[in-house]
Amino acid sequence: MGLKIWSTFLADFLRQCGGYAVIDGGLATELERHGADLNDPLWSAKCLVSSPHLIRRVHLDYLEAGANIIISSSYQATLQGFEEKGISREEGEALLKRSVEIAREARNIYNDRAAKGSWDDFADGLSNLKCRPVLVAASVGSYGAYLADGSEYSGIYGDAISVKTLKDFHRRRVQVLANSGADLIAFETTPNKMEAQAYAELLEEEAINIPAWFSFSSKDGTNVVGGDSMLECASIADSCKQVTGIGINCTPPRYIQGLIQSIRKVTSKPIIVYPNSGETYDGEKKEWVASTGVAEEDFVSYVDKWCEAGVSLIGGCCRTTPKTIRAISKVLSSRSHRV
Numbered sequence: 194m195g196l197k198i199w200s201t202f203l204a205d206f207l208r209q210c211g212g213y214a215v216i217d218g219g220l221a222t223e224l225e226r227h228g229a230d231l232n233d234p235l236w237s238a239k240c241l242v243s244s245p246h247l248i249r250r251v252h253l254d255y256l257e258a259g260a261n262i263i264i265s266s267s268y269q270a271t272l273q274g275f276e277e278k279g280i281s282r283e284e285g286e287a288l289l290k291r292s293v294e295i296a297r298e299a300r301n302i303y304n305d306r307a308a309k310g311s312w313d314d315f316a317d318g319l320s321n322l323k324c325r326p327v328l329v330a331a332s333v334g335s336y337g338a339y340l341a342d343g344s345e346y347s348g349i350y351g352d353a354i355s356v357k358t359l360k361d362f363h364r365r366r367v368q369v370l371a372n373s374g375a376d377l378i379a380f381e382t383t384p385n386k387m388e389a390q391a392y393a394e395l396l397e398e399e400a401i402n403i404p405a406w407f408s409f410s411s412k413d414g415t416n417v418v419g420g421d422s423m424l425e426c427a428s429i430a431d432s433c434k435q436v437t438g439i440g441i442n443c444t445p446p447r448y449i450q451g452l453i454q455s456i457r458k459v460t461s462k463p464i465i466v467y468p469n470s471g472e473t474y475d476g477e478k479k480e481w482v483a484s485t486g487v488a489e490e491d492f493v494s495y496v497d498k499w500c501e502a503g504v505s506l507i508g509g510c511c512r513t514t515p516k517t518i519r520a521i522s523k524v525l526s527s528r529s530h531r532v
């Protein structure tokens with residue numbers, strides 16, 4: 194059986210959704226709000242072991258807020274990271290699959306409730322209470338996310354790291370997630386073009402037979418965090434057959450507009466944007482520095498501009514909440530009607 198051509202997968206999905214799709218928001222922030230303790234290098238992946246019900250709850254909150262795409266809790270879940278915690282290869286692979294299963298369970302629960310028309314658990318959920326197409330994306334964080342030393346936000350991996358090292362690092366996790374029942378793989382917060390190249394080669398070498406999106410982060414509006422130009426990174430993504438969308442995540446809203454223009458120059462694949470709240474992350478202290486963020490209303494005021502610039506999938510990354518997603522969903526559904 195040959196490889197399917199996956200490049201139009203998201204474009205087809207967008208047509209089902211009426212032109213625009215809503216991505217979910219931050220996971221860690223919400224897990225903490227529900228009482229999870231994430232003070233661990235495995236971060237939200239720790240909940241896979243200790244409290245999967247909380248993860249399912251957060252997925253459900255986002256579906257209820259209008260999300261069409263929910264992203265699994267595997268961002269920082271790596272087989273190497275699990276092994277360092279005494280979790281065997283076999284158990285680690287089971288946990289990766291579990292992260293996708295939990296998201297799929299949330300989708301089933303959502304669809305059941307929507308079909309029955311009962312939404313007792315959610316006081317103000319009635320407006321979004323309808324069956325709609327939902328995708329489960331399996332998250333893959335960068336090598337820097339595994340290091341948990343803030344290098345995902347600098348993109349600087351040092352001379353010892355090559356495309357080959359990165360491919361070997363990601364290989365098994367990508368294989369496992371490709372066979373986990375997820376609809377696509379979301380490569381998130383990619384900090385440099387070397388890692389994008391590694392992903393593209395890996396997808397091809399391993400003949401990964403589900404679609405993927407590549408999403409990059411930036412702290413200046415022109416380059417990704419490691420200093421490579423957004424344009425170059427988007428070109429690498431564009432030339433990969435399995436890549437069905439290209440985007441920007443975990444980046445302050447004020448930088449997004451310029452980055453969209455760079456991506457637009459090199460691809461006709463759908464453009465994905467899910468920024469953080471605009472606050473900055475202190476990699477040393479491992480905490481978010483408040484006060485530099487934008488208010489919810491400001492965040493949402495960008496949505497129309499991003500759509501005008503050619504974006505069709507919008508959500509939120511770190512420090513965004515179901516409230517943010519509900520607001521985005523409102524804007525996008527009013528635009529959808531005009532399609």
Ligand SMILES: [Zn+2]
Pocket residue numbers: 442443469510511
């Ligand atoms: Zn983020």
